[in-house]
Amino acid sequence: MTRQKTIEEINLLGSHPALDFVNTVDSRGERWGPEFLNSYADLVTWARRVDIVDEEEQRTLLALAKRSPSDAQKELICARELREALHRIFLVEAQSKPVREKDLELLNEATRRAQAQRALFCRGNAIEWRRLPAIQMNAVATRVCLLAADLLTSRWSRRPIQVCEGTNCGWLFLDHSRNGRRRWCSDRTCGSHARVRKFRAVRVK
Secondary structure (H helix, E strand, O other): OOOOOOOOOOOOOOOOHHHHHHOOEOOEOOOEOOEOOOOHHHHHHHHHHOOOOOHHHHHHHHHHHHHOHHHHHHHHHHHHHHHHHHHHHHHHHHHOOOOOHHHHHHHHHHHHHHHOOEEEEEEOOEEEEEEOOOOOOOHHHHHHHHHHHHHHOOHHHOOOEEEOOOOOOOOEEEOOOOOOOOOOOOHHHHHHHHHHHHHHHHHHO
């Protein structure tokens, strides 16, 4: 029996944190799952891997979760709900599907909350956004939603979002290939498996 990967081991293939967040489900093809965000600690661990939180913030969030496990569980559920809404919204671009009004409302509401967790600072002669320290358990989700909003609104100045064509995959990624026709989240995994299946099918004929 193959051991399921953990959140520390999953590949980060989306080329953007918001897409890697959506890809925290192992498969979105003919079957769904397994789930990689099985605890609030998993959520924070993933956030550290993609630099959404730093080490000190990671310790702070885990300490908050330890003090209030019920609140941590609620935040985990909310983060999963945001993830699924983002997946459907990203598919609007990747597969020309209509956006669901409820999904956009959820993202809008999360973005409004997220704005309160960043502020403008001076850096030399420039003014820039800087996120405030993560001292609330919703910090990961709010930071993800801001990244997702920036990705969605930059459609015409970046590479397109694509869906992996691998069997039982469905992961999302930014297509940085030279010809813009990338088909797999990873050529070494889904791409290799597809070629093996094609070869076997030809041999059977």
